[in-house]
Amino acid sequence: MSKPILYLLVCYCMLAGIVLCPPSVQGSIADREDNQLSGTTLNIEKAINFGKAMGWNTDGKYEQRFVQHGLRSSLLEVHNEDYAVDFDESTGQIRRVSNNRFYRSKHQLRVAIDKNTANKKAIGYLQAAGIPLDNIELYDSRSAQYSQDSYQWYVRFRRVYDGYPYYFSGILVILNPEDASLIGFGCNLSALKPLSTDVKVDKAAAVECARTYMAEMGYDISVPTFAELLIVQPDDYWEYIGTGDIAEPQDIAQLAWVLRFNAPWDVTEVWVDAENGNVLGGSRSKSMPVKGSISSPFASTAQVECMPQVGRPLAAKIVKGDLCKAVVSQISNLKRTDAAKCNFSARIKVDCGSRSYTYGYSPANHLLVLLEKSYKGKAYKAKSAFKTTAEIEQLLSLCAGA
Amino acid sequence: MLPILSIRKNWLSRLLAMASLSLIVCQSPAIAVDWSKALAITCGTGNPIRTMTISPFAVDNEVQIYSAALTDQDRYYSNGKYTYVGDSFCAMGCYSWNVLHSDMTSSGIWKDGISIGGSAWPSVYWTPTEVSNDLTIWFTANDIAEMQPGDTGTRDDPARTWTKAIRTGAMFINNLSGNVAGSNISGTGLSVMANIDNMHYSVNNGVSVSLGTSDLATGTSHVYAYDHAATGYTTVATDANGDWPAGGTTQQKICFDSTHLLSDGTTGTLRIKVAPSGSTEYYSIPISDITIYNKAYVLGNDLSTSVGADAASLVGVYARDMKHNSNCTISDYKSFILSNIPTYTVFYMYSHGSWNLAEYPNETVLWDCYGGPGDWNITDHAIPSSLIATAVGNKSSSQPAYNFVHIDSCYSAGYDGVQHTDMASAFGITSSSTNRAFLGFIGTSLDTLDNYNWVAEVWSSLQAGQTINQAVNDANTLIGSNYVVEKVGQASIIGDPSTTLHKVYK
Numbered sequence: 001m002s003k004p005i006l007y008l009l010v011c012y013c014m015l016a017g018i019v020l021c022p023p024s025v026q027g028s029i030a031d032r033e034d035n036q037l038s039g040t041t042l043n044i045e046k047a048i049n050f051g052k053a054m055g056w057n058t059d060g061k062y063e064q065r066f067v068q069h070g071l072r073s074s075l076l077e078v079h080n081e082d083y084a085v086d087f088d089e090s091t092g093q094i095r096r097v098s099n100n101r102f103y104r105s106k107h108q109l110r111v112a113i114d115k116n117t118a119n120k121k122a123i124g125y126l127q128a129a130g131i132p133l134d135n136i137e138l139y140d141s142r143s144a145q146y147s148q149d150s151y152q153w154y155v156r157f158r159r160v161y162d163g164y165p166y167y168f169s170g171i172l173v174i175l176n177p178e179d180a181s182l183i184g185f186g187c188n189l190s191a192l193k194p195l196s197t198d199v200k201v202d203k204a205a206a207v208e209c210a211r212t213y214m215a216e217m218g219y220d221i222s223v224p225t226f227a228e229l230l231i232v233q234p235d236d237y238w239e240y241i242g243t244g245d246i247a248e249p250q251d252i253a254q255l256a257w258v259l260r261f262n263a264p265w266d267v268t269e270v271w272v273d274a275e276n277g278n279v280l281g282g283s284r285s286k287s288m289p290v291k292g293s294i295s296s297p298f299a300s301t302a303q304v305e306c307m308p309q310v311g312r313p314l315a316a317k318i319v320k321g322d323l324c325k326a327v328v329s330q331i332s333n334l335k336r337t338d339a340a341k342c343n344f345s346a347r348i349k350v351d352c353g354s355r356s357y358t359y360g361y362s363p364a365n366h367l368l369v370l371l372e373k374s375y376k377g378k379a380y381k382a383k384s385a386f387k388t389t390a391e392i393e394q395l396l397s398l399c400a401g402a
Numbered sequence: 403m404l405p406i407l408s409i410r411k412n413w414l415s416r417l418l419a420m421a422s423l424s425l426i427v428c429q430s431p432a433i434a435v436d437w438s439k440a441l442a443i444t445c446g447t448g449n450p451i452r453t454m455t456i457s458p459f460a461v462d463n464e465v466q467i468y469s470a471a472l473t474d475q476d477r478y479y480s481n482g483k484y485t486y487v488g489d490s491f492c493a494m495g496c497y498s499w500n501v502l503h504s505d506m507t508s509s510g511i512w513k514d515g516i517s518i519g520g521s522a523w524p525s526v527y528w529t530p531t532e533v534s535n536d537l538t539i540w541f542t543a544n545d546i547a548e549m550q551p552g553d554t555g556t557r558d559d560p561a562r563t564w565t566k567a568i569r570t571g572a573m574f575i576n577n578l579s580g581n582v583a584g585s586n587i588s589g590t591g592l593s594v595m596a597n598i599d600n601m602h603y604s605v606n607n608g609v610s611v612s613l614g615t616s617d618l619a620t621g622t623s624h625v626y627a628y629d630h631a632a633t634g635y636t637t638v639a640t641d642a643n644g645d646w647p648a649g650g651t652t653q654q655k656i657c658f659d660s661t662h663l664l665s666d667g668t669t670g671t672l673r674i675k676v677a678p679s680g681s682t683e684y685y686s687i688p689i690s691d692i693t694i695y696n697k698a699y700v701l702g703n704d705l706s707t708s709v710g711a712d713a714a715s716l717v718g719v720y721a722r723d724m725k726h727n728s729n730c731t732i733s734d735y736k737s738f739i740l741s742n743i744p745t746y747t748v749f750y751m752y753s754h755g756s757w758n759l760a761e762y763p764n765e766t767v768l769w770d771c772y773g774g775p776g777d778w779n780i781t782d783h784a785i786p787s788s789l790i791a792t793a794v795g796n797k798s799s800s801q802p803a804y805n806f807v808h809i810d811s812c813y814s815a816g817y818d819g820v821q822h823t824d825m826a827s828a829f830g831i832t833s834s835s836t837n838r839a840f841l842g843f844i845g846t847s848l849d850t851l852d853n854y855n856w857v858a859e860v861w862s863s864l865q866a867g868q869t870i871n872q873a874v875n876d877a878n879t880l881i882g883s884n885y886v887v888e889k890v891g892q893a894s895i896i897g898d899p900s901t902t903l904h905k906v907y908k
Contacts, residue, residue: 095880098875145894148821148833168885241708244711283848284849286846
């Protein structure tokens with residue numbers, strides 16, 4: 001089967017939620033017939049060789065399937081009864097290994113190895129798997145309690161470029177803490193090179209950039225609890241807050257100050273471009289924000305624009321001053337509700353400095369739906385719906401007549 | 403054994419027969435009994451009734467069959483334990499055999515003079531109601547001299563009866579255990595104790611479980627039987643006598659998964675089905691009125707998280723794939739969640755979490771679908787572990803316990819590096835739980851796409867039949883890679899790490 005056809009088949013199967021299982025093979029690949037998947041034979045051979053290197057049971061039937069990896073990619077998994085090896089489709093490199101046999105016994109594992117043993121063993125396993133270890137540095141190595149009765153040992157490596165570690169590229173090796181045998185490992189060795197490694201923004205300046213940026217959205221972030229220069233994949237995380245959409249990493253890498261604050265959320269992470277001070281993304285914890293650390297993002301609102309959508313085209317009505325303040329004050333207090341398809345009689349655009357928020361307004365459905373948010377000219381689609389109150393409906397009516 | 407003489411179509415004969423073990427009365431048989439073929443068990447699929455075909459000898463006289471395994475009442479009147487002679491299938495609940503075979507008399511004896519043999523020879527149907535009772539068939543002939551079977555039967559001259567003890571056997575199941583509440587069964591850790599005795603055919607084959615007329619769990623992943631060699635895996639093997647080999651009760655345990663083929667709410671009689679080589683399926687005596695109970699409560703806080711709705715939607719799909727009745731919502735308030743909690747056996751929520759709020763000191767707290775920026779009202783939205791414990795305590799005797807709880811929030815399993823078990827305990831899951839587990843985070847957990855992907859990997863692995871432990875490790879290695887703790891959170895399992903949500907653990 002040609003690669004394009006194979007690719008289409010794989011895409012179809014992924015879209016349809018189908019696990020593609022080509023014919024299985026027994027123990028060795030010698031008598032295996034060619035099938036639809038290119039590289040299959042090589043993958044099975046690699047899996048068998050790795051299993052042998054680990055001293056695992058390499059007998060029995062081998063099967064293959066695609067496993068989803070994130071939203072948009074998949075791995076090709078080769079497994080027998082006792083272990084599984086996942087391959088990167090494009091590079092053919094081993095991405096993940098799981099010692100399935102380990103899980104068929106119940107364990108109460110205690111720590112009986114030291115750090116040096118763990119690290120040495122981990123490196124040996126990665127070498128046996130053919131993982132390139134150049135530009136990789138040891139990041140962390142320690143035991144951790146994974147259940148009430150048992151421990152595991154984790155060895156973590158991270159990829160570095162020009163001396164700077166990646167935040168999204170590295171290796172996790174999980175070991176049995178009693179004998180350092182391999183439970184599994186996974187690696188993400190993305191080769192995305194950062195656009196630049198110039199550091200023109202120091203830590204203090206980066207914190208100020210983060211503080212200013214977050215304050216514009218109503219977040220009070222206090223002092224950082226962590227700051228390190230790491231290579232990140234920008235995702236504009238904070239611009240997606242409240243849009244109802246998910247921030248996804250972009251296909252570029254940039255050196256950034258990864259800053260963590262303990263407010264408003266217990267972990268409030270802001271990535272600041274080390275070259276120009278732009279905020280590239282971040283994250284937040286699923287903890288309740290510190291009360292009083294979040295205020296309305298509309299504090300700096302300059303105007304509200306009301307654009308009728310029905311009947312004859314009407315000119316947009318621009319509202320400023322007290323009416324503008326009253327409207328944005330009410331919007332901040334609206335309760336979220338489930339989005340529903342409806343026709344909007346007007347669009348309401350709230351301009352506040354570098355950001356604007358465009359809502360669809362349906363008085364009939366008592367809905368105000370955030371449709372789009374923009375920041376410095378970049379638009380972010382949104383789908384958050386709010387139930388309107390009599391107060392804001394009255395105010396919007398005034399805006400329309402302004 | 404009492405010889406029965408000159409028994410001819412009357413109740414007295416039957417009463418006398420009941421005093422004996424069993425008999426078939428044949429008169430004037432010009433027969434050569436091939437006993438090796440006489441006792442084929444040809445169980446009809448989906449029915450607990452076993453069929454014995456007596457062939458190929460021909461008789462043109464009367465036949466009666468009795469067994470000590472069956473009481474008179476069983477044979478004639480008892481629904482579900484009926485025995486009759488006939489060549490057509492009889493549904494359970496037949497009340498007398500005289501209506502079943504046109505060639506029979508009202509007392510169930512073949513009329514004189516008919517020729518019965520070959521394919522027309524009657525089959526014997528019976529429902530196995532007891533273990534360890536051999537069925538003995540007696541033939542009584544008018545002219546014993548004509549009976550010249552070259553077989554292993556016993557000729558009781560001059561009583562003119564011919565007897566043959568048949569190893570009838572039966573399979574009993576009892577001690578249904580696992581997550582069972584009343585007649586409701588839930589989860590993957592169910593088991594029955596099976597007793598096989600005197601089965602005509604030795605069983606050395608796979609086992610499946612049925613509910614009503616449908617398969618409930620089949621295949622090596624969803625049924626696990628301990629065989630006599632204690633090597634595990636899904637075969638049962640009887641010895642040469644058709645008995646379970648001695649060796650203790652654990653060797654007779656059959657574990658099964660209620661999430662394989664049938665949906666929540668399906669009701670029927672629970673039976674174990676084995677497939678002896680050389681015969682069709684063979685069913686155990688059923689345990690009646692069992693209902694599958696697998697209900698998942700899947701919640702997401704969409705209003706103040708980035709991926710709450712998406713994560714809940716995803717988990718809801720996986721739960722449905724695992725045959726759970728999945729209530730997936732992003733709009734339940736605290737009071738509604740608490741009132742719903744007793745109903746379910748699986749719980750997932752993506753929301754905010756807190757620890758040690760002033761209102762709920764030293765408690766883990768989960769926020770409902772509306773808690774977050776814009777509404778910090780603790781009374782309205784914060785759900786402490788103590789209230790959850792009360793709600794779980796309100797489960798009725800017919801509502802099975804929680805099999806798996808996944809609280810996808812900060813601090814759900816601990817704070818500041820210290821594991822807390824109060825939320826797990828509230829759901830009834832402790833360190834001594836078997837095949838029940840709680841998954842949470844020690845410390846913070848981030849609201850990001852990485853976390854969503856991590857959840858997807860965990861539930862995908864669970865759907866594939868992996869243990870909670872493996873699902874977490876695989877998610878960590880696949881999604882989190884080296885920064886898993888920083889980018890997702892430090893996952894912690896409370897309860898049994900070998901818990902499965904789909905497929906039996908073996």
